[in-house]
Each structure stands twice: as C-alpha cells, then as structure tokens.
Amino acid sequence: MRIIGPDELVFGVDDLEACRTFLTDYGLTEAGWSDAGGTFVALDNTAITIRNRDDAGLPKQLASGNTLRQTVYGVEDAASIDAIEAELGKDREVIRDGNGAIVCEDDLGFTLKFQVTRRAKVDLEPERVNSPGAAPARGFNKIGANEAAEAKPRTLSHIVYFTPDMPKMEKFYVERLKFVVTDRFTGLGPFLRPQACIDHHTLFMLHTPPYMQGLEHLAFHMQGPTELMLAGSRMIKKGYESFWGPGRHKFGSNWFWYFNAPLATHFEYDADMDIHDDDWTPRETDVGAESAQMFLFENVDKWFPGGPDDDH
C-alpha cells in the first residue's frame, strides 16, 4: 500500500471569507477562488480546500457536524490505487471518480480519497545551524535571523482525528492500509505513518465520544524551528489566537505551535520531525503534560533591558 501521506483536506465551512483570510495569513497560496470556495496550497502543492458547509457537491457530513468532509491521500502510482481498491472493495463501496482516484469511507465513517499524489518534488533550502564542535553549516557572512523571510508552509505534515472507536480505527489503518505504528501514548492512541512515508507520523487519533468525531488538528511542515517561530509570531501580530506552543514534542521531536482557526479545527506549524524506517522499535508511554513536550514557551511582547525608569 504505497501511500505517501495526506495530499489535501476538504472542509465544509461556516464562513468562507473568514477562512480565506485565515489560510492566506497562515501562509498558503490561493490557487483558485470562486463564490463556492477555493483551494490553498503549500510549496509542494499539498492543499486545503474549503467549500460552504451546505455545498451539495461535498461528501456527506459526519453526524457530529464536523467541518472535515474528506481526507485525500496521495499514493505513489496507479498500481497502488488498484491495490487499495481491491483491498477495501472487499467490504465497502469504492467508487472511481473518473480521474483515476477512488473514494470510499474508512471504518469510522471518515470519507477518504486515494489519488496519485499531487505533491511536487521541491528543492528547498534547509535551516542551517552553526554548531560549535562541528563544521559551520551556514557559512561566512550568511545571516540566520532574517525578519523578512517568507515563512511559507512547505508540505501537509499530519492530521489528528477525534474517533469514537480507537482500536477499530487503528486496526483499519494498520491492517487494511498497512500504516506503521511509530510510537504510542497508552490508552490515547498510536502515531502512524503510511508505508511510503519516512516522517514519524502523518496520522494520530484521540478517543472521544461520537458527538466529537472529526478533525482535531492538522499541521504543515515549516523549514525549521526559526521559520516556525517567525510564522507563528506573525500570526500573533495579526491578532490570531495561539492555542498551544511554541514548544517541542518528545514523540516525533517536532517543534509545534497550534492556532485556532475559523475552519473550526486547530492549524499547527511544525518543524524538524524525526524520520523512521522499519528498523525502529515503537516506544510507549502514558500521556500527560510531561510526556507531551520537552518544553513549552509562550510568545510575549518584545522587551529589552533598557536603563532604570525615570521617577519624575
């Protein structure tokens, strides 16, 4: 099952213009807009598509009313789509959409689409860090702190579902679609990566009551921690609402910063996630504030140590 990862998420939202403003400020590029909504892409063409909640062309809503209407997975080639169709077609309806992609539901009612990936191979600069004891990575006269840097999300990194039946969901993704468990929070859920993906995780899940089923958050990868901080602080300056972060997770090692969004799910910037192969042995631990991060910071107003205040 040569699935690479999430290519695109499709939402039925309450306020299209608010979402358009948000997605643009978050750093995605608008790739087509009409009264019906539009698509917003990262640097590698992975995307967020928004439509009106009542748009008749969308897959049906989850009973919870959640805004996520479809998760689109990119796979390596047409043969991979055939393999997925053969496997899932054993026990559910799988529809070919006329463009080579297939659409069906997972075992919990989330609508999925599988297509040959839309993501482009991109050749981009990494974050270069000068570390004493090692050869300088950034080189002479090259500046690390660039306030004018673009800070555009590079690729759709991962999603987290609220699911009413976690064992059932894990079984579906691991046994049917051959996702690999990288690590696990006991009782909370597994971190999963699809077979053709090296990232620590593209899917995580949280066990919740049925009325909460839906998307808890999504994340895009940034160039590195500095770009993440720059993007997040720009969001704060624009008045957006930070939910959690910035910080660095333990499982996955990725830096994170989550924001509220009018799409009614959290939008995260992440950076510098671990990569894994089949030699990795999964870890397991209880979830809590301690295991959820190495450290956690809060963005504050700029300050500098000036002289003592005058008293008169």
Place this chain on the structure above:
Amino acid sequence: MFIVRRGDRLFAWRNACPHYDHARMAWRKDEFLNGDRSRIMCAAHGAMFEIETGICTIGPCPGKRLKKVEIEVRNGEVWIVGRYAPGMRPRAGVHQD
C-alpha cells in the same frame, strides 16, 4: 472575557470554552461569532453557543454552557459587577496573585 451586542442588549461571557481548561475561543482578535452572526463559535473545534444563554448547541461540549460575566451599563459605560480576574493559564516563573 468578551461581550456580544445585539441591538442594545449586551451578553458578556468568559473567553473559556467548556471543552478544555483555558481554551480561548476566538480565531482572531474580536472574532467570536459564526459566519451569519447567529451563534458564538469556538474556533478550536467549532462548538456553537447561543449568544443569549451561552448554551452549547452543537460541538464537543453539547449541553455545557459558557460562564457568564455580570455586567451593567451606567451612563453608556459598561461596568463589570463584582470581582473579576482574567483566567489566564499559569505561567512558569511568574508569580500569580
């Protein structure tokens, strides 16, 4: 906290979704409402609340309600009645009164 005005009636609520501790609700400064301005919407996971009662009608905390902040209007100014302190998340290293 935030205040929603409908005509000349004001409804003041703690900026704290009953879904999590310290869950602030706007998606951007002053943006607490849904698209047609009929409901308060929490921009964390889309919970919708009645503006006048604070009751969650759909979303992750159905039946729960927002905490009311008592206010009164005196000569066109809005006053908080009684004691009020912001319910911000505790910050490490910062002394909380």
